[in-house]
Amino acid sequence: MPTSARKLNFMIRDEVARDLEALVPAGERSRTVNDALAKELLSIRRRKLTERLRTLRKKSPAIATEEIVAALRKDRESH
Secondary structure: OOOOOOOOOOOOOOHHHHHHHOOOOOOHHHHHHHHHHHHHHHHHHHHHHHHHHHHHHHHOOOOHHHHHHHHHHHHOOOO
């Protein structure tokens, strides 16, 4: 099943373009760049979510480990 794609216009530093052309065959460049960009976007998404969780953690009251364990046990027993 073919995946839809869009053509985008953006700039790449000369040294990156030279390495891409030297190391990746012409028919594989779009896939290579797409895969690398997808990995970087996932990393950005994870960093943003981590920061959001840290912010929420600072705003939330501290809960003892024993309370968490008891709540999990209670929840598991009810299912």
